[in-house]
Amino acid sequence: MELSAREDTHRRMLRARDEMDRLYAEPLDIPHLAAVAHLSPSQFGRVFRSVYGETPHRYLQRRRVERAMTLLRQTDRPVTDVAWDVGFASLGTFSRTFSNVVGCSPSQFRARHAPVAVPSCFIAAWARPREAAGPARTAVSEKRADGDAG
Amino acid sequence: MTHITSLHIRSVPVLDQDEALDFYTRHLGFEVRDDIDLGFMRWLTVGVPGQDTSLLLELVGGPQHDEATAAQVRELVTKGALGGIFLTSDDVHATYTALVDAGVEVTQEPVEQPYGTDFGIRDPFGNHVRISQPNAASPAEVQDAYDAANAR
Numbered sequence: 001m002e003l004s005a006r007e008d009t010h011r012r013m014l015r016a017r018d019e020m021d022r023l024y025a026e027p028l029d030i031p032h033l034a035a036v037a038h039l040s041p042s043q044f045g046r047v048f049r050s051v052y053g054e055t056p057h058r059y060l061q062r063r064r065v066e067r068a069m070t071l072l073r074q075t076d077r078p079v080t081d082v083a084w085d086v087g088f089a090s091l092g093t094f095s096r097t098f099s100n101v102v103g104c105s106p107s108q109f110r111a112r113h114a115p116v117a118v119p120s121c122f123i124a125a126w127a128r129p130r131e132a133a134g135p136a137r138t139a140v141s142e143k144r145a146d147g148d149a150g
Numbered sequence: 151m152t153h154i155t156s157l158h159i160r161s162v163p164v165l166d167q168d169e170a171l172d173f174y175t176r177h178l179g180f181e182v183r184d185d186i187d188l189g190f191m192r193w194l195t196v197g198v199p200g201q202d203t204s205l206l207l208e209l210v211g212g213p214q215h216d217e218a219t220a221a222q223v224r225e226l227v228t229k230g231a232l233g234g235i236f237l238t239s240d241d242v243h244a245t246y247t248a249l250v251d252a253g254v255e256v257t258q259e260p261v262e263q264p265y266g267t268d269f270g271i272r273d274p275f276g277n278h279v280r281i282s283q284p285n286a287a288s289p290a291e292v293q294d295a296y297d298a299a300n301a302r
Binding site for chain 2: 001002003004006007008010011013014015017018021022051052074115117119120121
């Protein structure tokens with residue numbers, strides 16, 4: 001298959017984004033994602049942003065918050081467990097990020113949202129918040145690393 | 151009354167028909183329905199054995215798209231913004247293992263849902279493929295499961 005340079009770049013960025021979709025609960029760092037995309041770490045963030053309009057960190061944050069929204073809505077797992085399940089190192093970081101992105105606390109979200117009955121991939125794609133709050137960052141993950149610093 | 155009786159053919163945008171044919175037949179077990187060289191295009195349809203619906207593995211481009219539009223569509227396919235089919239399996243874990251062994255790109259490992267078990271992959275171009283094994287629950291029972299979670 002012949003791909004133009006731009007199409008090839010897109011395909012590689014999609015692989016990196018899929019890696020985040022798949023391994024969102026793991027500690028993911030830029031060097032690993034850059035390797036998936038066959039780019040240097042310094043190029044990766046810039047190219048990802050040019051293709052998807054946001055930094056890898058911001059995309060991963062939205063992915064994790066979207067998963068948390070689903071767990072809060074569809075299960076009765078404690079909020080602390082949900083934070084860990086979706087890849088946050090601490091409850092404080094999770095609660096602050098969730099509130100910034102969604103506009104209410106995880107507990108408030110759970111109280112306001114009933115489970116919904118359509119395939120999960122559809123919910124995941126459409127319930128994912130569009131924007132994560134806060135400035136763009138170069139580090140992707142705060143998981144199990146720097147506690148509340150994220 | 152529309153007299154419509156089936157969803158017969160659905161087009162999936164592909165960037166290389168040989169590669170598409172290999173992926174959809176060898177990895178997903180589709181059968182070839184039509185593979186006809188019309189001269190101006192290759193009419194290539196595949197389908198799940200025993201099922202009526204076909205996929206048209208349609209090369210992006212051609213006279214219906216000007217060059218700039220074709221380039222845009224190709225870019226959208228490769229960044230994962232187009233396409234997407236939903237399949238069912240009667241042994242989702244076996245399907246998953248076979249596809250992983252074949253080196254197919256996985257977007258999500260099998261996950262248990264109220265309606266069954268499903269996972270996600272990409273075709274070689276970036277189209278999303280979701281494969282699900284529905285459980286025996288009726289739609290009403292699935293809704294009951296969600297309602298029970300809601301009533302906690």
